[in-house]
Amino acid sequence: MAAAAGDVLVIGAGLAGSLAALALRQQGLAVTVVAPAQRAIASFCGYGGVSSWPALPGSLGEAMVRAPGCWQALEQRHGPLGWQSCRLSLHWREAEAEAALPLAERLRAQVPDSQLLQGRLSLPFGRLDAEVLAQALPRVLEQAGVRRVDGQVERLEALPAAGWRLWLTAGDQLEAAQVLLAAGPASSRLWPASTGAPRLGMSWSGALELEAAACWSDALPAGAADGIVIPLLGQRQGLETRCQALQQQEWIVDAGVAPRRGGWWLGQISVVAPAGAVQAAPDATWMEAELRRGLHATWPELAALPGRLVQVPVAFPGADGPLFGPVAGAPGLWGLAGFSAAFSLLPVLAPDLASAMAGPS
Numbered sequence: 236m237a238a239a240a241g242d243v244l245v246i247g248a249g250l251a252g253s254l255a256a257l258a259l260r261q262q263g264l265a266v267t268v269v270a271p272a273q274r275a276i277a278s279f280c281g282y283g284g285v286s287s288w289p290a291l292p293g294s295l296g297e298a299m300v301r302a303p304g305c306w307q308a309l310e311q312r313h314g315p316l317g318w319q320s321c322r323l324s325l326h327w328r329e330a331e332a333e334a335a336l337p338l339a340e341r342l343r344a345q346v347p348d349s350q351l352l353q354g355r356l357s358l359p360f361g362r363l364d365a366e367v368l369a370q371a372l373p374r375v376l377e378q379a380g381v382r383r384v385d386g387q388v389e390r391l392e393a394l395p396a397a398g399w400r401l402w403l404t405a406g407d408q409l410e411a412a413q414v415l416l417a418a419g420p421a422s423s424r425l426w427p428a429s430t431g432a433p434r435l436g437m438s439w440s441g442a443l444e445l446e447a448a449a450c451w452s453d454a455l456p457a458g459a460a461d462g463i464v465i466p467l468l469g470q471r472q473g474l475e476t477r478c479q480a481l482q483q484q485e486w487i488v489d490a491g492v493a494p495r496r497g498g499w500w501l502g503q504i505s506v507v508a509p510a511g512a513v514q515a516a517p518d519a520t521w522m523e524a525e526l527r528r529g530l531h532a533t534w535p536e537l538a539a540l541p542g543r544l545v546q547v548p549v550a551f552p553g554a555d556g557p558l559f560g561p562v563a564g565a566p567g568l569w570g571l572a573g574f575s576a577a578f579s580l581l582p583v584l585a586p587d588l589a590s591a592m593a594g595p596s
């Protein structure tokens with residue numbers, strides 16, 4: 236017997252599912268979020284960086300400029316979520332200076348309050364502390380009246396008249412008029428086959444959790460005291476873009492450091508299978524060794540510090556972009572997954588999606 240779950244069932248309790256659930260409650264809808272009780276997800280194990288300038292082209296770039304204001308408004312309504320304004324340092328090695336400098340100059344000219352420094356460009360930025368966010372969101376959702384079901388969705392079934400039934404791993408079933416697929420990389424697997432496959436890709440991402448005591452401040456790169464440090468010539472997006480041409484699994488390391496409550500994130504290794512296909516978690520010992528090997532080229536001292544590897548699956552946009560909006564040919568089914576710059580875009584886009592879901596069908 237399937238349990239009725241209110242107006243909307245949201246699959247996933249990461250950033251996408253949580254922000255959408257809050258926005259749907261603002262629209263007065265009865266919302267249930269279903270997800271496994273799990274901390275090792277991208278939303279709670281990343282740098283949480285938020286751009287205040289249009290780091291992406293077109294309308295997405297215009298949307299992301301509103302992100303800091305959206306985070307501040309969310310905190311005013313719900314209490315602390317871990318928002319802080321900070322700086323972003325885009326660094327390069329001496330050997331990369333010829334390629335990096337023209338790009339850095341261009342960005343410096345475009346972004347107010349940016350500074351070109353020795354081996355890095357410093358830009359205004361913001362971030363959400365992953366630890367604070369992970370602790371705050373369950374409380375905030377509960378206070379907003381969002382119902383929570385701990386469980387893993389196995390498949391979706393369209394009901395004959397209207398609405399959807401979710402089949403959970405434990406055998407339970409839930410039904411609602413509308414379903415929002417916000418399950419990160421699992422969104423592809425849950426997508427109803429009748430509507431064609433969504434072209435999201437998936438990577439396994441790894442970063443080291445460094446405790447503050449293990450990392451004296453002299454060892455940190457310039458800019459780390461002020462916020463997030465990542466490479467100007469980062470390779471992750473390039474690997475995602477060329478995933479269709481991969482013959483075998485490939486991986487890259489982008490040397491980055493970001494603060495987290497109680498220490499630092501040191502990353503990031505990204506492992507992608509041919510066509511960005513869903514893959515099992517890589518062997519953690521191998522992944523940590525490759526991450527440390529990649530970091531050694533940039534920060535040999537940091538690469539040797541004790542730290543705990545955290546590995547999480549991350550969805551990335553395919554050729555058609557992220558999942559955003561109604562699913563064609565599946566009335567009542569919506570998608571919100573696979574965003575690059577998720578922390579800059581989701582607080583802006585989730586309310587738009589919620590108002591579309593609350594509107595006339």
Ligand SMILES: Cc1cc2nc3c(=O)[nH]c(=O)nc-3n(C[C@H](O)[C@H](O)[C@H](O)COP(=O)(O)OP(=O)(O)OC[C@H]3O[C@@H](n4cnc5c(N)ncnc54)[C@H](O)[C@@H]3O)c2cc1C
Binds near residue numbers: 246247279280502
């Ligand atoms: C090291 C690192 C650094 C990053 N830095 C940044 C950054 O600076 N800025 C930025 O914007 N982004 C950054 N990202 C990416 C960002 O964290 C993700 O894009 C974003 O958190 C994705 O959120 P999400 O809610 O879509 O997915 P997820 O966080 O993956 O959440 C998916 C949810 O779906 C649930 N789920 C999965 N399968 C099922 C199922 N079968 N049934 C029910 N529920 C299910 C999961 O349990 C989870 O609750 C970084 C990521 C990493 C790993």
